[in-house]
Amino acid sequence: MGGGQNIVLRARWVVPVEGPPIENGAVAIHDGGVVAVATARDLAATALEDLGDVVLLPGFVNAHTHLELSRLVGVLPTDSGFVPWLERLTAMLRAGADPDRDIEASVRAGLRESAASGVTVLADVTRRPEVVRRLLADGPLRALSFGEVIAVGRIRGELTSRLDAAAGVGAPGHVGGSRPADSSCLLRIGISPHSPYTVEPDGLRACAARAGETALPLCVHLAETAEEEMFTVGGTAIEGAAPERGPLQKYLKRLDVWDDAVPCPRRRPVELAAECGLLRNDTVLAHANFVSDADIQIIAESGAHVAYCPRTHRAFGHPPHRFREMLGARINVCVGTDSLASNPSLSVLDELRFLRREFPHVPPQTLLRMGTLNGARALGWDERIGSLRPGKDADIVAVPYDTSGPTDPLVNVLTSTLAPAAAYVRGIRRAP
Ligand SMILES: [Zn+2]
Incomplete structure (x- = not known):
């Protein structure tokens, strides 16, 4: 079942895995799927949900x-x-x-x-x-x-x-x-x-x-x-x-x-x-x-x-x-x-x-x-998940960006001890 809703998640960083990290990034989700990955400016929308100082990654x-x-x-x-x-x-x-x-x-x-x-x-x-x-x-x-x-x-x-x-x-x-x-x-x-x-x-x-x-x-x-x-x-x-x-x-x-x-x-x-x-x-x-x-x-x-x-x-x-x-x-x-x-x-x-x-x-x-x-x-699931890009499912994790840590978002995530702030499967929030 799809999420049914349209949301745009905004984050300090989006790391799509296929493609470079996007500062002040956003992921637009429609019906459980990713429809756009871009800067928050490009995706300015009424239903924007600002997750703040986090790094969005594929789950x-x-x-x-x-x-x-x-x-x-x-x-x-x-x-x-x-x-x-x-x-x-x-x-x-x-x-x-x-x-x-x-x-x-x-x-x-x-x-x-x-x-x-x-x-x-x-x-x-x-x-x-x-x-x-x-x-x-x-x-x-x-x-x-x-x-x-x-x-x-x-x-x-x-x-x-x-x-x-x-x-x-x-x-x-x-x-x-x-x-x-x-x-x-x-x-x-x-x-x-x-x-x-x-x-x-x-x-x-x-x-x-x-x-x-x-x-x-x-x-x-x-x-x-x-x-x-x-x-x-x-x-x-x-x-x-x-x-x-x-x-x-x-x-x-x-x-x-x-x-x-x-x-x-x-x-x-x-x-x-x-x-x-x-x-x-x-x-x-x-x-x-x-x-x-x-x-x-x-x-x-x-x-x-x-x-x-x-x-x-x-x-x-x-x-x-x-x-x-x-x-x-x-x-x-x-x-x-x-x-x-x-x-x-x-x-x-x-x-x-x-x-x-x-x-x-x-x-x-x-x-x-x-x-x-x-x-x-x-797992034979790479057509649907594993990276954040239009056409794939919105399986997403938000990891806090440690503002006192390294500036590179990926190194920041890999060197901090902070637990994920949110996780989504097909656009539906599953944790916490
Ligand atoms: Zn085993």
């Missing part, structure tokens, strides 16, 4: 999160590494007394926090798509909901039912497709084979095939940890015995999921994903923390997108992420927060500010694109 795109884990903020330590964290997470999820009620509370809290932080669209991964999509459909944000598939060892038989749930078989009311059908579509769905250690190669192939048949986008956690590569490559097999698969094999054994029929692909995760058909131009690769030069080449040629989760990456103490080399290889790198089980907030702006501090030589325009237009591209 932030969170390209990877799990809202259903929002209640786990700060309870799981990350400093002893990924596998112990994953094991505690799995135990907590298994111990939940009323999982659907927990999920509902978590998703609602996560949506509120996301909107308040200026995120206007998110790619959410869920194990309970039928529950979470009902909540996402209520708004307030635009969302791409990936249903998660886990099928390995003793639970490999769950592949088809998980895949059907992810693809929305039998579920009413969603709008699917790699590309949004029309501008009023604010919820789309996709399929997420969780990872190469929780879905066997045949399952990964089945997910890729279903995505192809149904034109649904894909998301997969890939090359996230060194342990994942140990798992997919395997150690040296002695005298015909099965190869050692490392800590993730032990994790699956402790969960009582492992059986000896779990195949060892003897490929690096990126090679395996490519072989199984997962690297498509509508696939989001979450993390890609451990990639070789050859892997970067493979990803670049495939057109798959990388969702780098900077503070989660840091929390697990991984070696430096290769996002700059990826960008140099023309991979579309965007930003995700991952969940509150491994990250202090769901704010993409916080991620960009973290990157600004850690990588001061990366141009601020590059960081902003990673948090907006690149994310929109990764």
Whole structure:
């Protein structure tokens, strides 16, 4: 539904992303869409709403999160590494007394926090798509909901039912497709084979095939940890015995999921994903923390997108992420927060500010694109959002301009600690 109203938002600065910043700028909105981006003088109108000392930007795109884990903020330590964290997470999820009620509370809290932080669209991964999509459909944000598939060892038989749930078989009311059908579509769905250690190669192939048949986008956690590569490559097999698969094999054994029929692909995760058909131009690769030069080449040629989760990456103490080399290889790198089980907030702006501090030589325009237009591209939504220009939807965030900060509006936003003052989805104010 459109906003129905005509408004002109005036700000000290407008940063359209595609095009230079506009001082004393304004964005004219009609029926939820942007109709003009210009100086306030050029757009002088009766319905001008002056937001004052703020910078208007396209809404932030969170390209990877799990809202259903929002209640786990700060309870799981990350400093002893990924596998112990994953094991505690799995135990907590298994111990939940009323999982659907927990999920509902978590998703609602996560949506509120996301909107308040200026995120206007998110790619959410869920194990309970039928529950979470009902909540996402209520708004307030635009969302791409990936249903998660886990099928390995003793639970490999769950592949088809998980895949059907992810693809929305039998579920009413969603709008699917790699590309949004029309501008009023604010919820789309996709399929997420969780990872190469929780879905066997045949399952990964089945997910890729279903995505192809149904034109649904894909998301997969890939090359996230060194342990994942140990798992997919395997150690040296002695005298015909099965190869050692490392800590993730032990994790699956402790969960009582492992059986000896779990195949060892003897490929690096990126090679395996490519072989199984997962690297498509509508696939989001979450993390890609451990990639070789050859892997970067493979990803670049495939057109798959990388969702780098900077503070989660840091929390697990991984070696430096290769996002700059990826960008140099023309991979579309965007930003995700991952969940509150491994990250202090769901704010993409916080991620960009973290990157600004850690990588001061990366141009601020590059960081902003990673948090907006690149994310929109990764989610197949760049025709509608990701920048402020006539013809796109009015998904907009207003970040206070710190009058004691740097004069450049983008550097100002990236170096201040001020929270967004307002966020709009299709011209409708959603926060605060
Ligand atoms: Zn994740």
